Each structure stands twice: as structure tokens, then as C-alpha cells.
Amino acid sequence: MKKSIAVDMDGVIADTETHFLNWYEREYGVRIGVHEIQGREENEMFPDKTVARKFAFTPGFFRSLPVMTGAVEALKTLMKSYDVYIVSAAMEFPQSLPEKLEWLKEHFPFISWRNIIFCGDKSIIGTDYMIDDHIKNLDFFKGTTIMFHAFHNVNHNHHQRANNWDEVLKLLVK
Structure with missing residues (x-):
């Protein structure tokens, strides 16, 4: 067995890391580098702590990973x-x-x-x-x-x- x-x-x-960062840049026009999010939780990735959840609730987010x-x-x-x-x-x-x-x-x-x-x-x-x-x-x-x-x-x-x-x-x- x-x-x-x-x-x-x-x-x-x-x-998901790349996807979140790409969606953020597309939505807000600001590129956040991978090095800037090291050690942070998903809700701390972006200046607005609600953004990652907003993306996760957006239709198409998971389908386009x-x-x-x-x-x-x-x-x-x-x-x-x-x-x-x-x-x-x-x-x-x-x-x-x-x-x-x-x-x-x-x-x-x-x-x-x-x-x-x-x-x-x-x-x-x-x-x-x-x-x-x-x-x-x-x-x-x-x-x-x-x-x-x-x-x-x-x-x-x-x-x-x-x-x-x-x-x-x-x-x-x-």
C-alpha cells in the first residue's frame, strides 16, 4: 500500500504570492516587491489591510492563479x-x-x-x-x-x- x-x-x-502582487499593481498602479512582504501575514501585505481579502472574494481570483x-x-x-x-x-x-x-x-x-x-x-x-x-x-x-x-x-x-x-x-x- x-x-x-x-x-x-x-x-x-x-x-498566490505572485498573483496578489500582480493584482495589486494592476488595481492600484503600485508595484510591491517580494522582498517587501517577507515575514508578513497575508493581511499585512499591502498598506490597506483589507486588500488581500478583497481580492480573495473577487470572482476570477482563484481561477486565474x-x-x-x-x-x-x-x-x-x-x-x-x-x-x-x-x-x-x-x-x-x-x-x-x-x-x-x-x-x-x-x-x-x-x-x-x-x-x-x-x-x-x-x-x-x-x-x-x-x-x-x-x-x-x-x-x-x-x-x-x-x-x-x-x-x-x-x-x-x-x-x-x-x-x-x-x-x-x-x-x-x-
């Missing part, structure tokens, strides 16, 4: 040895449910609908591994954690860090 991996969407296979570099190839590789599940806390933003499903169908058509889990609280997930960028999800996970690098987790070091998909593969593919 294969071991199982829960893979987060936003910030792990979908590049760019794919994280290396994610497609990495998941195909991991699926050879593991049961891979996409797990996303998608309940807070109701329009994200259909948008995320359509996004997955387009960019990860090789992931079965049976392996997609949209939930509100990831503490119920019982896979062997979890790859996530949020400490709140990793801290309560009972299996082995891999913290995917993100601007908001740079000051945390109590989980195994992977800075990109190549590093994830080095940790999981033997």
Missing part, C-alpha cells in the same frame, strides 16, 4: 510512489470552490476528483505527509510535515522546509 500525501493548493501548487514552478512535474513524479491528495481550505471564500475545481481540471487533469478535498479545517486530514505553506495547518497535523516556503512563513523553522518543488522531491523520492 502506498503512503499518502496531502498537498495544499494556494501557495504550494498555485502561486498561476501554477507554481515545477508543481505539475513534481506531482506526476510523486504519484508514481504515493497516493496524492489536493487539500484546500476553500470554505472561507465560497466562489473559490468552483474556481479551484476548474483550475485543477485545467492544470492538473491527472488528479482524480476522488483525490481532491475541499474543507474548512485541515486538522481532519490523516495522510502520512502534508505539504503546506501555513503553520496553522502543519502544527496540528499528525503525520510528517513539509513546510513549503512562502513570504509569510520565513520566520518559522519548526517544520522541515522546502523552498521549491525540487527540494520536495529530494525529500520524498528515494
Whole structure:
């Protein structure tokens, strides 16, 4: 029997950091650099603390996310040895449910609908591994954690860090 991996969407296979910064520049005409948001939470990315939530509630935001570099190839590789599940806390933003499903169908058509889990609280997930960028999800996970690098987790070091998909593969593919 294969071991199982829960893979987060936003910030792990979908590049939300780049998307937020691009939407901000498009909407407000100001380019905020990646270095300017390091160590901040999502609600602290922009001078107006309501902007990130506003974008997340905007129809089309989740549907138009760019794919994280290396994610497609990495998941195909991991699926050879593991049961891979996409797990996303998608309940807070109701329009994200259909948008995320359509996004997955387009960019990860090789992931079965049976392996997609949209939930509100990831503490119920019982896979062997979890790859996530949020400490709140990793801290309560009972299996082995891999913290995917993100601007908001740079000051945390109590989980195994992977800075990109190549590093994830080095940790999981033997």
C-alpha cells in the first residue's frame, strides 16, 4: 500500500504570492516587491489591510492563479510512489470552490476528483505527509510535515522546509 500525501493548493501548487502582487499593481498602479512582504501575514501585505481579502472574494481570483514552478512535474513524479491528495481550505471564500475545481481540471487533469478535498479545517486530514505553506495547518497535523516556503512563513523553522518543488522531491523520492 502506498503512503499518502496531502498537498495544499494556494501557495504550494498555485502561486498566490505572485498573483496578489500582480493584482495589486494592476488595481492600484503600485508595484510591491517580494522582498517587501517577507515575514508578513497575508493581511499585512499591502498598506490597506483589507486588500488581500478583497481580492480573495473577487470572482476570477482563484481561477486565474498561476501554477507554481515545477508543481505539475513534481506531482506526476510523486504519484508514481504515493497516493496524492489536493487539500484546500476553500470554505472561507465560497466562489473559490468552483474556481479551484476548474483550475485543477485545467492544470492538473491527472488528479482524480476522488483525490481532491475541499474543507474548512485541515486538522481532519490523516495522510502520512502534508505539504503546506501555513503553520496553522502543519502544527496540528499528525503525520510528517513539509513546510513549503512562502513570504509569510520565513520566520518559522519548526517544520522541515522546502523552498521549491525540487527540494520536495529530494525529500520524498528515494
